[in-house]
Amino acid sequence: MTEEVVENASSNASLVEEEVDEQEGKFLTFPLHKSLYGIEIRFVVEVVIRDSTSEITEVPHMPAYTKGVINLRGKIIPVIDLRARFLLPEIEYDEFSCFVVVNIQGVTTGLIVDTVSGVVSIPKTDIDPSPELDDSTENQFIAGMGKTKNKVYILLNIEELLQKKELDLLRQTSS
C-alpha cells in the first residue's frame, strides 16, 4: 500500500508551530476556500495523501458531500468532502488533496480537504465563542474562533459535524 502518512501529530514535530505538552489546545489546521480551519488534534488519527490506491469509490444513495468510500489499509471508510459539507464551491482534487482521518466515538471517517498546514496550539483564553449572526446549520459546526498572533482559525465542532451528518442521513432515509 502506498499511502503516505504526511503527518502524524505525535511523530512529526517539524510542522508544529508552537508546542504545548498536552494534546489539549492543539489543532490540526488547514485552509479551505477563503479561511483557515482547525480540528482538535485528539480526534485526528492520521492524514493520508490521495493517490491511486486511495481512489474514492462512489456509493449510491448517499448525500452529495459523502463522496464514497476509500480503502485505508484494508479498512473501508467513508469520506466526506468538507467543501461540499460547508456548501463552499467545490474544486477538482489534485496532488495536494488530503484525507484527514478522524475517529469519533469509534467511527472512522475521512474528511477531504485541499491540503493541511500544520498543528497550532491555541490556549483556551485565545478562543472566542462562535459569532452569533443567525442559527444557520453551518454555524453549529463551529466550536469557536481561535486567535494566534496574526491569524484566525475557525475551530470545528467535529463531533457535531458527524452527528449532524448522521441525523441528516436518518432524515433522508426516513423521508
Next chain:
Amino acid sequence: MEPIGEEQQQVILDFVAESMETLESVEPTLIHLGEVSDIEEIKETMDLLFRPFHSLKGGAGFLNFTTIQKVTHSAENLLQVFRSDATRWESKYSEVLIQSCDLLSEMLNQVEEEFHEEGFEEDADELIRQLEDCLDELAQTEELESELSTSSLEQEVGSIPLSEVLSRSAALLRNLIKYSKDTFAEGIFYQEMGILVHELERHYTECVGSEPQTPEDLFPLPDKTASSDKTTSSANDSGEMVEILNASERLKQFITDTLEQLEKIEDIFLVLDKLGGEMDTKDYLDSAFRNFHSIKGNSGFLAVGPMENLSHKAEAVLEGMQAEEIPLDASNIQSILEVVDTLREGVVALSNQKSLNLERFEQALRRLTTLTSDPEKTKLGDILIEMGSVTSGDIEEAVQQQQSPLGDILVQMGKASPSDVEQALQKQSEKKKTGRKSASTAIAPKTQDIRVSLDKLDQLINLVGELVISETMVSQHPALKMKMTELKSLKKVSGQLHRNMRELQEIAMSMRMVPVSSVFRKMVRVVHDTSKKLGKQVELELVGEKSEVDKTLVEQIADPLLHIIRNAVDHGLETPEERQSAGKPPGGKIVLEAQHVGNEVWIIIQDDGKGMNREVILNKAIERGLISEDASPADEEVWKLILEPGFSTAQVVTDFSGRGVGMDVVKKNIEKLRGSVDVRSTMGKGSTFTLRIPLTLSIIDGLLVKVGRGFYVLPTTTIQETLQPEPEKITETMDGKEMLRIREKLLPIMRLDKVYQLQSHINGLSEGMVLVIDQANRRFCLLVDEVIGQQQVVVKSVPETMTHVEHLAGCTILGSGKVGLILDAASLAKKITYKQEKQNREQRVN
C-alpha cells in the same frame, strides 16, 4: 460487594465459559438418559454426568459462589445414588436434574455479566429442596428394598430384640456358608456379624447386669488375622472368631491414605489416556502399581476383602500392562479408572459406616478378570449367563475343560443348545465391534486448544486478507511485470509467495470454523421438550455433527433449524397411534445430518412422518394467491411453497408451530447466509429439508462488473448466465419497461445505473452486458456496462454510516486497492414484482 480485580474477573470468565461448555454437554446426556434402559449404559452415563457437576462444584467453591456450589453439591448427591446403584434410576429424576442445569446456566449468565450470583438464593433453595426430596424418596425405597439389613450401626445397635438377633444370626451363618466362596460378599457379612456379636454381648451383659460398650467402639471390622496374608480365599476366614476392634483411628488413616493413593492413580491414568502410547509409560505404571499395592496391603490389613481383591486384581492388570501383555488402550484405561472409582466409593462408604456396594465391586473385578485372562472365552461365558442359558457354575465347569471351544463344551455338557451358542457367538462379535467402536471414539485425539477472543481472531483474519491483497498488488505491479521476463528467479519466488499466501489464508479462515455440534445438541433438547408436550415418541439421530462451519454461521442456523425441527415433530411425525395404524413403529425418527459438499455445508433434516400433501398445499397456495389456479408446478416447486410467508397448512395452531410464521423465517435466514433450502417429501414416508449453506461468509466467488466509474460484485451463485443482448430480442413497453427474450422466456431488464442513478458509459442496451439473475424464484436481467471477470473476494462490512444504502451486501477491496461494492441479488430481485403478485396483494387489501 467487594470490587473484583481484573485478574479475578478473568478467572471468573474462564470459569463461566468452561462451565457453560460442560453444562451444554450435560443436557443432551440427561435427555438421553430418559431413553435408555440398559443398566450398564445408565451407569456409564451417570459417571459422565457426575464429573461435570463435580468440577463445577469445585470451581464454584474456589471462586466462592456458594449458591452454585450448593446446587451442584445436591445434584451430585443425587447422581451419586445412581452411580452406586444404577438400577434405582428412573427417568422422572431427569426432570429435576435438567432444572438444575437450567438454573445453573442462568446463574452462570449472571455471573458472566455481573460477577456475582445474588438473587438466585430462593430458586436455588427450592431446587435443592426438590433434589433432597428425590434423595429422601430414594433413601426410603432403599430401606424397603434391601434384603440384607444395611442400615447404619447407630440405628440398629442396642435395639434389636434377642429373638431377632438369634434368628438373624442363624440366617447370617447360613449365608456365610452359602457364599463362603464369594469374596465380594464378605464385607457385608462382617458388618452384620459385628452387629450381631455386639447384640449378643449386650443381651448377655443385660442378663448378667453389666454395661454394654458404646457403638463408637464397635466399628465392626474384623482383626487382620481374619484375612492374614492370603488375598483370595476367605473360605477359611468364616470359621474364625471375629474380633471386634476399636478400629476408628486406623480406619481414618486408611481412608485418607487410600483416597490419596487413588487420586494419584487416577491422575496417572488420565495422563496416560491423553498421551496414549507416545511416551515411556514405565514410570507411570510403576507408580500406579505401587499405589495399588499399598491399597491392597492396607485393605488386607483391615480385612476389607472386596477392596483387597480388587486392588490385587488391578495390580495384576498393571503387571500385564508393564509386560505389554495387556494393551494400554482407552478401554483398559477406562477399566482401571472404574476400579479407582469403585475403590473410592468403597472408602467413602466405609467412612460413612455404610456397607460396600458389592455388586459394583463384582463388576469391576469381572471387568479386570476379562483383561487378564483370555477375553474372548470369558466374555462368551458371561454372555451365556446373561442370556440365562447357563449358570456360572456350568461355565466354571466348562472352563476347566478349556481344551475345545467353550461353546462346544457347553453343548456337549447339555447345558446349552447349539442355537444358544450360535446366538451368543453372534452377540459376542457384535460386542467386540461396539467395543472397538467405543474405544475408537474414546481414543479420538484430544485436541489441545486455547481460547482466543473473537476480536483478535478477526483482526488476524483481516490482516491476512490484507496481506493477500498486498501480495497481488506487489506481484502484479506493472513495473515488475515489465521486468518479469528478465527476472525469472523473481517470478519463481513470487509464485512461491503466492502459494504460501493462499495456504496462510486458508488456515486463517479455518480458525473461525467450529463444529455444528453445539447447535445440534440444542436440538436434542428441542425435540425432547416438543415431543414430550405433544405426547409423541421421537428419536433424534445426529450425524456428522463434527462438520465445521464459520462461527457466525453456526449461530445463525440455530433459528431455522429450530423451526424445521419443531415442525417436523409437530406436523411431520404422527402420534404413536396413527403411526401404528400406518404400519410404522410407534416412535418417530428424525435424522439431523451435516455434511460438506464442495464449498458448502448441507444440513439435512429428515423425518419419517406422514410427509406433505401436494393437494392441500396447492389449494392453500391458490387460496393465498401464490400461484395461479391452472398452474401445475413440479413437486419440488410445490414443497417450496411452504416456505412462503404466511403459509401454513396446519389445521390446529399449537404451542410450537402452525402460526404460519416460521418456515418463511427459515427461508429468509438461510438466504441471508447466501444459502438455499430444498424440500422433498413423499406421502406417508416423510419429508426431507436440505439447507445448503456456504462454508464461510467472509469469502465469496463473485463476478466483477463495472458500471460508470464504479466496480460491483455479484455472487456467482446468483448468476445463471451472462450475455450481450441482441437488439432484436429487446422489447420496450410504452411506459419504458424493457424486456429481454431469452429462449422461451421474457425477462424484465433492470439497469443498475438507473437503480443507483449512476453515470453509465454505454449508450444503448446492446452495448452493455446482461447478467441473468435467478433469486428467490424471480428471474431478471441486470444490465451493466462491462463484465470484468470472476474472482474470489473477501467480504467486508459496509461502513456504519452507509448501512442504509439499498441492495448492498458488503464491500470488498479489489486487486487494484480500489473498493468494490457487493450487491445483494435477493434485494434487487424484490424490485421486480410480477403482475400476478400485484393482483394478489390488491385482493388481500380488499
